[in-house]
Structure formats: structure tokens, C-alpha cells
Amino acid sequence: MVAKNIELEDKHKGQRCFLLGSGPSIKQENLKVLKNEIVFALNNFYVHPDFQEIMSGDVEKYYMTAPIHLPQTEQEWKDWFEDMEQYIPKHTKILFGLNTYKNNTRYILNKYELFNNHQVNWYYTGINTGEYYSFNKKDIKMTNMIWNANTISIYALISAIYMGFDEIYLLGIDHNYVCNQGNQWRFYKEGLHQKNEISRTMKGKSYNQHTFAATGKIFKQYQMLLEKNKIYNCSNTSLLDIFEYANLEKILKKSVN
Incomplete structure (x- = not known):
């Protein structure tokens, strides 16, 4: 399945893109200004009030989800994908993630006949980038197994780098969970697949301890991806300080001039 991704390699060399998270x-x-920009909308972003306008325009648009996992049930994932399918325009190119989880996204989509009328590519995760890992470019090549990651933004960056984008801008990728209450983690209150997610996932364990440990691993991956790539963070309230800050309005004005 991932062999098909060869069609994406360096497809956008010399161009820029914007990754849209849910922070x-x-x-x-004002995200409407991205109508004529190449964007990657991530995970549950389809619930954004300006989603349809952002995903219109005459440039390519991408939608990307991470591999699915427990504790969500098959029914919860089915409901989420069914809802998502209604909102994603047919011209959007979708990247779905897979891992070793048995009832994965492909299983759900095939079983319930979802996204049959969309353009779908798959990526496969499984490489551990732990303490003794040394960066290898083939590990972020989309025709191979790529890194395991704790956040969709890593997978989106890997995809954008593989596609050859010269400049990558992040929006809504905040990593400020420890600063906010659960209902303030994202621009929306709760996704169909995110009901009681903390109590179900942590089962009485320290959420902050888990978050700090996971964030350290994520930031290490960000640092590795930053090498030789131009990646900028456009969110001025984000805790993601690996990347240089860039003002969205100034970027867009500069491109016009």
C-alpha cells in the first residue's frame, strides 16, 4: 500500500504549506486567508467553522489522521470516520495512518465501506526513536515504515518533508496541555472519538507525568526534523519553541509583494 506514496516524493518541491492542528x-x-494555500488539515480539524472555505481554492489540499488506537472502541472510530467523510471535499487528498493495531483504520474503512469516493494514500508507522536512535533519512521516507509518534503533527511534518516543501508553517500545534483544563486543549470542546479520553486512558495515573514524558519524545523528533528543513511556528501562544516563530499575516503579505 505504501509503495503508492512514491507519487508524492518531491511533488511540491519549491512550494510552501501550512499544517493545521487543533490547539x-x-x-x-483568520484561516480563510489560506484558501489558496496548500494545507494539511489534521485529525479532527474538519469541525473548524471555516473548514470548507479553507479546503476550497485551486491548490491541492491534504487531510491527515494518525493511526487509531485504544481505548476507543470500533464503534467510536466508525462514528468518527463516518462523520468526517461527510465534510471532507472529494478533491482533498487523504493520508491515513496504519500501525500494528489489529482493528486499524483500513479495517474500519473496508468493513463499513467508507471513503470509497475519496483519494486515499496510506502510511505505516513502527520505528522506535528512543534514547539510542540515530537519525536515518530512510526512516522518514513514506514508501517505507516510518517513525512511531505520539502526535499527528510529526506524521504531517514527515509527509511535508517527503513531498519536498521548501517552507512548512505550523498553526494550532501548541503542546500546552499542561497549562489548560481538558475542555480548553483544543479549539473545540470534544470530538466524537474523545469522550472521557483522559479518565479512560490514564486510569488514575498522573496525566502531567505522562504528558511531560511524551512531550520530551515529541520534541526530540521535532529537533531531528528541523535539521536541513525550514519549519516555522505561527502560533505565538504555543509552547513549541523548537521552531522559529513566524507571523502568519506577514508571511502572506510578503508573498503578495
Whole structure:
């Protein structure tokens, strides 16, 4: 399945793109201005009030989800994908993630006949980038197994780098969970697949301890991806300080001039 991704390699060389996460900082931005920009909308972003306008325009648009996992049930994932399918325009190119989880996204989509009328590519995760890992470029090549990651933004960056984008801009990728209450983690209150997610996942364990440990691993991956790539963070309230800050309005004005 991932062999098909060869069609994506360096497809956008010399271009720029914008990755759209669900962090609360994105509420401060006018995203309608991205109508004519290449964007990657991530995970549950289809619930954004301006989603349809952002995904219109005459440039390519991408939608990307991470591999699915427990504790969500098959029914919860089915409901989420069914809802998502209604909103994603047919011209959008979709990247779905897979891992070793038995009832994965492909299983759900095939069983319930979802996204049959969309353009779908798959990526496969499984490489551990733990303490003794040394970066190898083939590990972020989309025709191979790629890194395991704890956040969709890593997978989106890997995809954008593989596609050859010269400049990559992040919006709504905040990593400020420890600073906010659960209902303030994202620009929306709760996704169909995110009901009681903390209590179900942590089962009485320390959420902050888990988050700090996971964030350290994620930031290490960000640092490795930053090498030789131009990646900028456009969210000024984000805790993601690996990347240089860039103001969205100034970027867009500069491109016009």
C-alpha cells in the first residue's frame, strides 16, 4: 500500500504549506486567508467553522489522521470516520495512518465501506526513536515504515518533508496541555472519538507525568526534523519553541509583494 506514496516524493518541491492542528491558539487566526494555500488539515480539524472555505481554492489540499488506537472502541472510530467523510471535499487528498493495531483504520474503512469516493494514500508507522536512535533519512521516507509518534503533527511534518516543501508553517500545534483544563486543549470542546479520553486512558495515573514524558519524545523528533528543513511556528501562544516563530499575516503579505 505504501509503495503508492512514491507519487508524492518531491511533488511540491519549491512550494510552501501550512499544517493545521487543533490547539486553542488557532482561534486567534483568520484561516480563510489560506484558501489558496496548500494545507494539511489534521485529525479532527474538519469541525473548524471555516473548514470548507479553507479546503476550497485551486491548490491541492491534504487531510491527515494518525493511526487509531485504544481505548476507543470500533464503534467510536466508525462514528468518527463516518462523520468526517461527510465534510471532507472529494478533491482533498487523504493520508491515513496504519500501525500494528489489529482493528486499524483500513479495517474500519473496508468493513463499513467508507471513503470509497475519496483519494486515499496510506502510511505505516513502527520505528522506535528512543534514547539510542540515530537519525536515518530512510526512516522518514513514506514508501517505507516510518517513525512511531505520539502526535499527528510529526506524521504531517514527515509527509511535508517527503513531498519536498521548501517552507512548512505550523498553526494550532501548541503542546500546552499542561497549562489548560481538558475542555480548553483544543479549539473545540470534544470530538466524537474523545469522550472521557483522559479518565479512560490514564486510569488514575498522573496525566502531567505522562504528558511531560511524551512531550520530551515529541520534541526530540521535532529537533531531528528541523535539521536541513525550514519549519516555522505561527502560533505565538504555543509552547513549541523548537521552531522559529513566524507571523502568519506577514508571511502572506510578503508573498503578495
